[in-house]
Amino acid sequence: MSNEHGNYLTNPKGIWSWLTTVDHKRIGLMYLLFVAISFALGGIFAMLLRLELFFPGQQFFTAKEYNQLFTLHGAVMVFLFIIPSIPATLGNFFLPIMIGAKDVAFPKLNLASLYIYVFGAIFCLASIFLGAVDTGWTFYTPYSTTTDTSVVTMTMGAFILGFSSILTGVNFIVTIHKMRTKGMGWFRMPLFVWSLYATAVIQVLATPVLGITLFLLILETTVGVGIFDPVLGGDPVLFQHFFWFYSHPAVYIMILPAMGIMSELVTTFCKRNIFGYRFVAYSSIAIAIIAFLVWGHHLFVSGQSDYAAMIFSLLTFLVGIPSGIKVFNWMATMYQGSIELKTPFLYFLSFIFLFSIGGFTGIMLASLSLDVYFHDTYFVVAHFHYVMMGGTVIAFLGGLHYWWPKMFGKMYSEFWARIACLFIFVGFNMVFFTQFLLGAKGMPRRYYNYLDQFQPLHAFSTVGTWVLGAGFFIMLFYMLHSLFRGQRAPQNPWGGLTLEWQTSTPPSVHNFDETPIVTGGPYDYGKEDAHV
Amino acid sequence: MSQQGQHSHFIVPVKYYLRTFIALLFLTVLTVVIAQFNFGALNLPIAMLVALVKASLVLMIFMGMRWEKGFTFVLFISSILFFGIFIALIFADIDTRKQTDPLEAKPFGLVSPVRPISSGNGASEHH
Amino acid sequence: MSSSTEFVKHEVAHHFVDAEQEFDSAKLGMWTFLVQELLFFSALFVAYAIFRFLYPEMFFEAHKHLSWVMGGINTLFLITSSFTMVMAVRCAQTNQNRLTIINLILTLIFACMFLVIKYFEYSEKFHHGLLPPALFTGEGVAPQLPIFFGLYFAMTGLHGLHVLIGIGLILWLIFRSVRREFHADYYTPLEMVGLYWHFVDLVWIFLFPLFYLIG
Structure with a gap:
């Protein structure tokens, strides 16, 4: 564990050295900080929303304030939290280490995308004070071009954040292609890297379309372009097409890295080689490609033509195949493994459970006839929270607990971590499973008021947010405790085989003291001289 | 990864660039001339075809795609x-x-x- | 012309194994960025296609307000500037620093001429009120005419912005060439800006017939 340059956390010292760093590990940590703050902000919005819905009728917020709150919840969670969440934090930190590189291909660009992110975030936050947007995070025209709230500031923020995401994607693609160490063939890469690669492809191919769409929206609200304005012969549905051409692939930007983390967790904590490595790797790429073919399922009741709706419905079902391959392969990997129920693995199990529910209800919503009924109800809300929170956030937490010792060189309290995981799992299901029931009974989304008969379910869901919130609070405390008082972490606390566990804890400035040479697959558990 | 410096890069002969340039000039004039005649429904496809040829020339020669690696x-x-x-x-x-x-x-x-x-x-x- | 010893030597960044890896990475990065650019423009082209499909007569009427002569001259300018750009890169590859600088300056001049003509075109549109919908005061038969000019200004405006950024980049290249930083062993920035510049040319190659030559 000799550190030629010392560990990256303390060398060099000083706040300025952090702000100007080009070290991917430090940039990852700074992202982690911002992303955590955004998550807390979005979470507070969500809890306020649920509080309002405890009883029918107006409690704390007017209808407009409620609209602004759910818009901010959505926009902050999507643009500021979940899109950068895994790739920009854990991805940034571990991608170069996992492929044995000293850094990403363009370290300065990496820092630039962090600052672009901060710059965009400032716009988004400024919009809260300039008359918070009340359009929903999707900014559908024609409402978004006529409302008096600060749509331009918010979309400007999202536009800028998009470039941060694109540049990260460019960086990752080049890093994976050009920076792999000797012996690190494509099929020796950890599956997390594969998933980041697929994510980066979507980031590069889809995000610019969001950029141009928001650019057109800004033009439309200022000087007009006419293409979204029905009065001039334009088509408001076209905005939805443009928007979802990005935003549907974007949900795969959110879930793919999560799936990558799952592959890491299941192998390490079962001490088994992944079942069907190539299938899991290729299914990431397949998801990335299919992602672009399905956006029209958001437009089933928007006035899209019947034929287009049928095509999109059919194509949407295809997503189930690669997703299913992944889940089955993880299950098969667990078979006969020596399973350790450590906290990260508890998150893995939660993910499997929640993501499966999210996935199956996704198939329901892809069916044209069912969707006409479920569209814009709580059923949809519950579905995407099961995928986005039950999938991505849970995986993010799993990854965070898995790599925390490596990142900070400190262990956290296993006991409290398990308690927090339990709170989050139970709280989450209380909040969102209830919403499946509400949706199936016909409760529409985005209303601050509702019929009396829904009250018990709404109240139960709100209580769930408190349990969920308590889980996160416990996590905050033991994580902070770990940072300042935690036990020193060993180099390889879980017995992982991928390269990040072979370097010192925390890693040295240039990741490895000696450039590693790879001689085997990433998950050769049970083989004698596995790796390096 | 070879250990050589950038000396090893292929330097494209000037004649490729010059011929491409002349072809592009010619095609620009051609597309303007064609546009003066009306081919009905074929107007757009013809214009796009010429643009496509021009774009391919820029892509292949000027941007060097012809000598690029597969990816x-x-x-x-x-x-x-x-x-x-x-x-x-x-x-x-x-x-x-x-x-x-x-x-x-x-x-x-x-x-x-x-x-x-x-x-x-x-x-x-x-x- | 001059031996490469007079050039500024390039240091390979610490995280690369060698100059080859650094160059390849930069190039792949630039291509990936251009792919991003292509999709950035794509939505505009899709919008164009849809509205041309829906309102062909309107597009025919609208294009008469644009001067194909000006558009044509601009096409020639951009193509020529692309040619001088590749020549600049090639001269750097063969250590002809003076010729690199001359070619870059020529590229700069053509790029500026492009914008000058664009300026004349725009001011003429402003004069006749042929502007995006909110500002539109022009006269025309087709009721959807403002959409054409909305698209025209969005697409050529965005392209113009790219030209402007390109001019900035070329100025930076000229500055660095004068300091003799580019030579056979290191010309990465030249190559990258070159790729970007050809892409800008590429977009215009499609914009020209789509807006100016609707037969």
Whole structure:
């Protein structure tokens, strides 16, 4: 564990050295900080929303304030939290280490995308004070071009954040292609890297379309372009097409890295080689490609033509195949493994459970006839929270607990971590499973008021947010405790085989003291001289 | 990864660049001349064909795609492919907006509730 | 012309194994960025296609307000500037620093001429009120005419912005060439800006017939 340059956390010292760093590990940590703050902000919005819905009728917020709150919840969670969440934090930190590189291909660009992110975030936050947007995070025209709230500031923020995401994607693609160490063939890469690669492809191919769409929206609200304005012969549905051409692939930007983390967790904590490595790797790429073919399922009741709706419905079902391959392969990997129920693995199990529910209800919503009924109800809300929170956030937490010792060189309290995981799992299901029931009974989304008969379910869901919130609070405390008082972490606390566990804890400035040479697959558990 | 410096890069002979340049100038004049005649429905395809040839020349010679490694080509082609998906699936909607499923249209005399966007109000009165 | 010893030596960044890896990475990065650019423009082209499909007569009427002569001259300018750009890169590859600088300056001049003509075109449109919908005061038969000019200004405006950024980049290249930083062993920035510049040319190659030559 000799550190030629010392560990990256303390060398060099000083706040300025952090702000100007080009070290991917430090940039990852700074992202982690911002992303955590955004998550807390979005979470507070969500809890306020649920509080309002405890009883029918107006409690704390007017209808407009409620609209602004759910818009901010959505926009902050999507643009500021979940899109950068895994790739920009854990991805940034571990991608170069996992492929044995000293850094990403363009370290300065990496820092630039962090600052672009901060710059965009400032716009988004400024919009809260300039008359918070009340359009929903999707900014559908024609409402978004006529409302008096600060749509331009918010979309400007999202536009800028998009470039941060694109540049990260460019960086990752080049890093994976050009920076792999000797012996690190494509099929020796950890599956997390594969998933980041697929994510980066979507980031590069889809995000610019969001950029141009928001650019057109800004033009439309200022000087007009006419293409979204029905009065001039334009088509408001076209905005939805443009928007979802990005935003549907974007949900795969959110879930793919999560799936990558799952592959890491299941192998390490079962001490088994992944079942069907190539299938899991290729299914990431397949998801990335299919992602672009399905956006029209958001437009089933928007006035899209019947034929287009049928095509999109059919194509949407295809997503189930690669997703299913992944889940089955993880299950098969667990078979006969020596399973350790450590906290990260508890998150893995939660993910499997929640993501499966999210996935199956996704198939329901892809069916044209069912969707006409479920569209814009709580059923949809519950579905995407099961995928986005039950999938991505849970995986993010799993990854965070898995790599925390490596990142900070400190262990956290296993006991409290398990308690927090339990709170989050139970709280989450209380909040969102209830919403499946509400949706199936016909409760529409985005209303601050509702019929009396829904009250018990709404109240139960709100209580769930408190349990969920308590889980996160416990996590905050033991994580902070770990940072300042935690036990020193060993180099390889879980017995992982991928390269990040072979370097010192925390890693040295240039990741490895000696450039590693790879001689085997990433998950050769049970083989004698596995790796390096 | 070879250990050589950039000396090893292939330097494209000037004649390639010069010929490409002349071809591009010629094609620009050609497309303007063609545009003066009316070929009816073929106007757009012809103009696009010439533009496509010009674009390919720029891509292949000026941007050096001809001498690139495989992946760059795959990358670029796939981006064009996704552009194709984008336009094709949107047209799947726009082009069939006015139609109602014949199974429903016949017995019930249904027409699509969606107003085709081409029948928008006049802009002249708007201003 | 001059031996490469007079050039500024390039240091390979610490995280690369060698100059080859650094160059390849930069190039792949640039291509990936251009792919992003292509999709950035794609939505505009899709919008164009849809509205041309819906309102062909309007597009025919609208294009008469644009001067194909000006558009044509601009096409020639951009193509020529692309040619001088590749020549600049090639001269750096063969250590002809003076010729690199001359070619870059020529590229700069053509790029500026492009914008000058664009300026004349725009001011003429402003004069006749042929502007995006909110500002539109022009006269025309087709009621959807403002959409054409909305698209025209969005697409050529965005392209113009790219030209402007390109001019900035070329100025930076000239500055660095004068300091003799580019030579056979290191010309990465030249090559990258070159790729970007050809892409800008590429977009215009499509914009020209789509807006100016609707037969």
